[in-house]
Amino acid sequence: MSLQASRNISRFWEWGRKIICVGRNYADHAKELKNAIPKEPVLFLKPPTAYVREGSPILVPLYTTNLHHEVELGVVIGKGGTAIPQSAAMEHVAGYALCLDMTARDIQDECKSKGLPWTMAKAFNTSCPVSEFIPKERIPDPGKVSLWLKVNDQLRQSGCTSQMIFSVPYLISYISDFITLEEGDLILTGTPKGVSAVQEHDELQAGIEDIVTMSFTVDRQDH
Ligand SMILES: O=C(O)/C=C/C(=O)CC(=O)C(=O)O
């Protein structure tokens, strides 16, 4: 069997595809970080080496003292395309995943103050923990699902995708106008309020309603 034929979208994190992240897509989160409500989606990228799966720890990079969790709905692209109209956007979705956009907030603040890109704050190894693949049929409306995240059993984030400023179809259309979407790409759709710092040995649990849950521990990087 060829490599291509053996690839399965339910293991999208093994495909080496793009992770496109949307920032400030929830007004309550934009406000908690004292950012203006965006008029257009704010985008950044993570490399596929950012993926981490349950059973492996989230590693705190040596250069940060303020690593934040951000729980987000991930959209897995099943059919690629360029300049996809909003009306056809959902045909390009294979399914979803629960994702964390781990963020070195102190480094991000420094980058912002110097006008530099956020790569060091957002794209490091293990900065994108992901759940199992959720087939599209299990989330009939991605604009109406609740997400939550607990640290050591304490609820820190609880939000609904109905609070998103830019909807999933809008984001697919917007992004595909200038970044061609490919099968296996993942779009992180932004986080609701409640982001906060995690420490070594913390236990993170997150979920989407009764659809999926996932757990990760936090470790310090050792070199
Ligand atoms: O502008 C900031 O201070 C921070 C923005 C983010 O980290 C954006 C996100 O990743 C998000 O809203 O999910």
Ligand SMILES: [Mg+2]
């Ligand atoms: Mg985020």
